[in-house]
Amino acid sequence: MGLIAREVESRGIPTLSMSSAYSITAAVNPPRAVYLDYPLGHTAGKPNDHENQRSIMRDTLRAFEDIDSPGAIRTLEYEWSSDHSWKDSVMRPDKSGASSDARVERYATPQYQDSDDETLVEEGCPTCVFLEN
Amino acid sequence: MREFIDYIERTREQYDTLGYPTYQWVHNEDAPPFAPLRKPLSESTVALVASGGIYRSGQIAFHYKDDISFRIIDSATPTDELRVTHFAYDLTDARIDPNVVFPIDTLKAMVQEGRIGQLAERAYTFMGGIYSARKVRDRLAPALADRLIENEVDVALMVPV
Numbered sequence: 001m002g003l004i005a006r007e008v009e010s011r012g013i014p015t016l017s018m019s020s021a022y023s024i025t026a027a028v029n030p031p032r033a034v035y036l037d038y039p040l041g042h043t044a045g046k047p048n049d050h051e052n053q054r055s056i057m058r059d060t061l062r063a064f065e066d067i068d069s070p071g072a073i074r075t076l077e078y079e080w081s082s083d084h085s086w087k088d089s090v091m092r093p094d095k096s097g098a099s100s101d102a103r104v105e106r107y108a109t110p111q112y113q114d115s116d117d118e119t120l121v122e123e124g125c126p127t128c129v130f131l132e133n
Numbered sequence: 134m135r136e137f138i139d140y141i142e143r144t145r146e147q148y149d150t151l152g153y154p155t156y157q158w159v160h161n162e163d164a165p166p167f168a169p170l171r172k173p174l175s176e177s178t179v180a181l182v183a184s185g186g187i188y189r190s191g192q193i194a195f196h197y198k199d200d201i202s203f204r205i206i207d208s209a210t211p212t213d214e215l216r217v218t219h220f221a222y223d224l225t226d227a228r229i230d231p232n233v234v235f236p237i238d239t240l241k242a243m244v245q246e247g248r249i250g251q252l253a254e255r256a257y258t259f260m261g262g263i264y265s266a267r268k269v270r271d272r273l274a275p276a277l278a279d280r281l282i283e284n285e286v287d288v289a290l291m292v293p294v
Binding site for chain 1: 135136137138139140141142143144146147150158159160161162163164165166167168169170171173174180182184185189190191192193194195196197198199201202203204205206207216217218220222223224225226227228229230232233234235236238239240242243248249261266268269270272273274275276277278281282286287288289290291292293294
């Protein structure tokens, strides 16, 4: 996403990138970023916790307006839980040796959330844009 | 002691364990481009761009092998028509509430609060974890930038996973 932010910004549109992976964001070096110390898959907050999501967004928008130094990453002051033990198992084998990797096989066919979705696809899907590989 | 997870380091450890070749992360040492805000966010049209694999019911889902396609999602789409698919993260919470990776309702609340002017009519989504940085740089990034310019948005909020 950082590469896209850099391209969009270079074309004159200011961007702010949210992130839950500090080292990756720092390496790609987008124009402006906020960092939220939450597990991957929660870049914009906790599920169904509207106050949490809105508070994070208010802080994010404030950073969007404040950051005046290219490449700055502002850490947002939120914690996923009072202890940080969730971090121990991320991408690491558990005690039984089983991998905690959430990745799945790289199927080359569309992977629908609901099996019904496949039958509901609109003719030609005008809002799906496929680029030449 | 609070310590951030270093996903680059953990990926390296994991790939080593699995016997995969080391993944080459993008490192940009040069300063990023920087376009100052032209007006306050309270008067700006904000576009949402998200890479968590979000699509709308009625659209073709992403596939997991080098998918560089994107979806155009009308900002008025009811949240219960949003779907999420991705090979690289735990989708449980995103399927309960897509706002955790696609904060569309949150941004609508910011419009209500007067914090941003308005939400752009169209949001753009794709599936991150594209292995080839070259394809992102040469194909996807310019295509998305073209759309945002065409849509005359003032600023873009980028939400990766």
